[in-house]
Amino acid sequence: MQRLEAPYTSRPEESRGRFVAEPESPPRSPFARDRDRIIHSSAFRRLKHKTQVFVYHDGDHYRTRLTHTIEVAQIARSIARALGLDEDLAEALALAHDLGHTPFGHAGERELDQLMKPHGGFDHNAQSLRIVTRLERRYAAFDGLNLTWETLEGLVKHNGPLVDGEGNPVGRYREHGLPEAIIEYAEAHDLALSTFASAEAQVAAISDDIAYNAHDIDDGLRAGLFSLIDLGDVPLAGEMLAEVLKAYPDIGMQRTVHETVRRVLSAQVADVLAETKRRATKHHPHSAQDVRLLGRPLVSFSTQLQEKNRVLQQFLAQRMYHHDRVSEIMARARRVVRDLFEAYLGDPALLPQTWREDSFTDDTSRFARQVCDFIAGMTDRYALDQHKRLFDLDPLFR
Template identity: 60%
Template sequence: MEGLIGFGRDVRAPFACDPAASRGRLYPEPASPTRTPFQRDRDRIIHSTAFRRLKDKTQVFLFDEGDHYRTRLTHTIEVAQIARALARALRLDEDLAEAIALSHDLGHTPFGHAGERALDALMRHYGGFDHNAQSLRVVTRLERRYPDFDGLNLSWETLEGLVKHNGPLIDPDGNGIGTYAGKVLPAAILAYADIQDLQLSTFASAEAQAAAIADDIAYNAHDIDDGLRAGLLTIEGLRSVTYLRPMIEAIEAAHPALEKPRLVNEVVRRLITRLIEDAIGEALLRLGETKPASADDVRAAGRAMIAFSEEAAEGERAIKAHLWRHVYRHPRVMTVMTAAEGVVERLFERYWSDPQALPEEWRKGLDPADNSRRARRIADFLAGMTDRYALREHQRLFDAMPDLG
């Protein structure tokens, strides 16, 4: 048991994770006299190299398109804030919810999902690439800050939440479900499962579920904001989304001469508030029906305890569909992302054909005959790059700065 100074044990719900009852760390460490295990996890994540790199990793728009667009770092901070708000309202462990939120994107590649698509294709013969599995790999292997172990040695509850925040990965028979239906689980997850059982067939804690829905709330809201800022979305176009129309009309009725920047901010603010309040209300209904008496009851409930109502879920799907058509698949964005995929492909192929192009610490211990290990080492190096560093590497290796449109 780690220190509980200043921790309000009396306000936590019975189904919340109890830091005093944590299942511990893979490598035992002395307890902290001033912080719970979940506070320590949060602090370790914030001080990690991978977390700092998020500031120069693309969310949707590249770093050089403007100073006000979200990056992976600003997105992560927004997710953590929303996760903490949900956890407080539902009397969960706020530090655990925040730690999971802060770690959820650590495995993302440069250039957003374009980089992930390219790397997954390049790794198709070597176990593929999955950013969620890579986040686990970052916090259990790739971070090297401590003298006694690789990774951050996070608590069991944080690792479980990181891996399962979107729900169970397998059914009781071991078959992939959800994102992994009909697929083999990513190699990084399978490898870690041999070391520590994260109970991949159950739901995660309520804190992890809060972090997952906070991710949805944050990126729907801020992608609307960034899409409007970039001129890919319009207020008129957003009126076609039934869930948003009354919100926009209410703002215009109350403030008929409101300038566009304030209107946009108010739409985003109200959307975040509405989705948070909906998730809290639906969670209270589900918790009231299920009556979990412990965190393990939440894991065994058979459905998520923190979710949107049917109305909000339908509205959220409509928002995602609108963003998909008008932002993520916009020709301007697609042109840039296609070029970015090419950068990742060329870098991988160069490192594959010429391992001496890798930095010395990434070449160390490589067996030229072990193609699988070599591919994974290259993927780890590439996934850790920021957008800026990937472009500099391309210029170094090919004497040409890529034109991303």
């Protein structure tokens, strides 16, 4: 059966190319090649032992950054196929979306941002860009992965424009300005920061929301942070649970949880497909560029599901992300990050040889960024090992 192709799909043959020109690599398209480079990168492998919500040693069945990323990629590819978009680009962006995350999840990111305040702060989206344009050093002809313009654009702008038409930062960057990494790269390789990204990038972003909305329910239940009964009054999750209990009243806890979670996933995907098709019919985008210039997201939840997800996120924030057990461990994890940063900044000899190239510079901020890059790339396990080596204690358990 011939696959539908939307008129506003990103066509690889129309790609704006790579910063460093390269010959093509048939039979792969440029976007498929981007996906493959991301999968084979060191940063992607390290996601295996980076925290999603629980630190890596809490159990083998909780999600890590890697398993979450694979789940996001599966959802993104399915949505892209149903909408007639380029599946390889959507998958590449889904696989790359968490590359810039620190060890210990958002706790590690918040601590690094605080420590880096005098030196430009820390932002995981900007860090993802640094990884794929500078920090991965595998290829002879360039630093980074030399990804296509469309993949880099989507990586930076998957949540929407970063600046307005006059160049003023918007959204999350309105108060503190754009991260230096994004400014520097955009000056050399214009990523059109005032427009939306492609439909494929929007698919990758909403697939991230779909995945964690559903799977954090699963992990929270598995950890005993809340119970199935607690979900009864939560929109979407409670509705799906009621369906399962009505259809299968005697299947047991494990199957009930799985059936509920997969229905939460399916309901969100169905809503995105319906709402996106409705918006496409209303606005008639005829090209990928039309999507960028639409002035609002094309790929979206309906208003009703947005509200249900907002309430679900409030529930998860209260009962899971801010649970005393999680908060206590993450407070100790922030101490690990802080101790390592202060130790490396105070004594460059503690860094591995390959990370000392800027250790004798007079530019303190440049060296601080070097230390930040090193710590941000750590897995939970490696950060804990280094802390124990330097300080002879494991602060997560003492």
